[in-house]
Amino acid sequence: MPWPGESLKGWPDGELRIPMRLSQYFMPILRDDPKEAEIVSHKLMLRCGMIRQEAAGCYSWLPLGFRVLKKIEQIVREEQNRAGAIEVLMPTIQPADLWRKSGRYDAYGKEMLRIKDRHDRDMLFGPTNEEMITDIFRQGVKSYKDLPRNLYHIQWKFRDEVRPRFGVMRGREFLMKDAYSFDLTREAGQHSYNKMFVSYLKTFARMGLKAVPMRAETGPIGGKDSHEFLILAETGESGVFFDRAFLDMDWTAFDIDYDDVGAVARVVEDFTSKYAATDEKHDAAEFDRRVPEAARVTGRGIEVGHIFFFGTKYSEPMGAVVQGPDGKMVPVESGSYGIGVSRLVGGIIEASHDEAGIIWPEAVAPFKVGLINLKAGDADTDAACETIYKALEAKGVEVLYDDRDERPGGKFATMDLIGLPWQVIIGPRGLKDGIAEVKNRKTGERENVALATLLERF
C-alpha cells in the first residue's frame, strides 16, 4: 500500500486486530443469496454474515462487517487528522429548536425523523449536523485569532428515505463522517475546502479506490462550490461522464504539506481541470468539446463523498460571528465535508469482487490472512497450523484460522467468499515436504512456500 506504517494503533479499534479461530467466531455464512438482495455487495454482505437487516434501511453489523466498518472509519479518521481536522462527537438526537433557527426544520421535510421526548419537546434524529456544529462553534469562538478551525465527527445519521435499498448503500441509518470548516475570509475558506478535497483523494486511495471528484449540485445543504467523489460501479445510482485521463493519474502523489496553500491548490486544480460530471451536471456539448472521443468514459458511479463550500449560509442566520482584526463582527465562512463510511463498505465490494466472493483491499480487509487447516483433527496439520497461527499473532498479523472440522471444499469456498487477501493452506500433502501453499485472493496465484520462510511473507 502507498502509505506504509499506517495502522490502527493508538485507537480502541486496535482491539479489532486480534486474530480469531473460526470455530469460536460468529460468522453466519449463507450458501444461497437471500432474495431481498438485488446488488452484489448486498448479497455478499449477507452471505458473509457481515450484516443483518433489522428494519428497512437499518442494519446490525456482525463481527466480520464490524471489523471492516471500523477499519474504514479509522482510515477516514487518520486522514482527517492529518489534514488538520479535529475530532468531536455530537449526539444522534438533536433538539428541534436548533433547526428552527436555521430555517431547515420545515425545509428538510419528511426525510427527517421527528420525535418527541417525555416533556413533549420536539426532537429529531440528526440527518446531518451543520446547525449543531455551528452552535457549538459560535459559543466557543469569538475572535478571528481562533480561526481557522475544522471540526468533524463520525456518527450515525438517520434519513428517513422514501425508499431505502441496496443494503448499506442506501440505508436510513448510516455512519457518516462529517467535517465543518470555519474561516475568516472567502480565500481562507477555499483553502480549507481544498485541504478536504485533497484528503479525500488520499482517504479513498488508501482503501484501494479511485474516487473521481465531480462538480456537483449543492442540494439541500446549499452553497456555492461542491464536489462529489464517485467510484465507478455498474450498480451506482448516478450516471457519470469523465475523462479517462483520471484513471491514469497518480493517485498517490499528494503527500503534501497541508499548510502549503499553493501546493494544495495545485492538486485540486490538477484534479478539477479535466472533465468529470454526474448526470445532474453533465453538459454533453462541453464533454464532446473537451474530451477526445477515445478518452470519454461514461458509466455509473457510487457517491462516497461530498464536499460543500457554503460561505455564510449557516453562520449568518445562526449568528456564528467573530470579531475581525478591525474590530468588526463578521460571519464565518464555512464548508461541510461528508464521507459515507458505512456506504463505503458496500462500495468497496461493488468495486472489488468476483464470482467467488469479495476481494478485500488489504487496508480494509477484516483479516489479512486466512489460515486453512485442511485436515482438522490430524495431529500434524493441527500442530503446524497452531504454530503458524501463534507466530502470525505474535507478529501482529491479523489472521482468521479456519480450524473447523469441515471438508476442504467448503473451507476454500468460505475463504474465497469472505475475500481475505491471503490464504495460507496447510494440508498433509504439503506438510510432508515442509511447505505451505500461499494463495493471493485477488490474482488467484498460488505459491508453495517453505514453512521456514512463511512468516517473512506477512
Add this chain to the structure above:
RNA sequence: CGGAGUGUAGCGCAGUCUGGUAGCGCACCUGCUUCGGGAGCAGGGGGUCGGAGGUUCGAAUCCUCUCACUCCGACCA
C-alpha cells in the same frame, strides 16, 4: 409518495386456485464411510404458516382489516 409484488424452519422454496395429519432442498444434530475446491448413506431436531378478527365441524388455504418487507419510478452521504 404513485405503481407492482412477497410474507410458510436460519436460507431458498412448494403447498393456497379446489379447506381435512405442515412439506422439500440447503444449513443444523448423531453415527459410519469419506476428506487438496461446497461428499455418501442412515437416523434426528427445529415452524403459534407476518398479525388480528371472521366464516366453518375443521383455515397456511376462504373473507375483512392490519403490519412488515422487496422491486420499478420522482428525491439523496
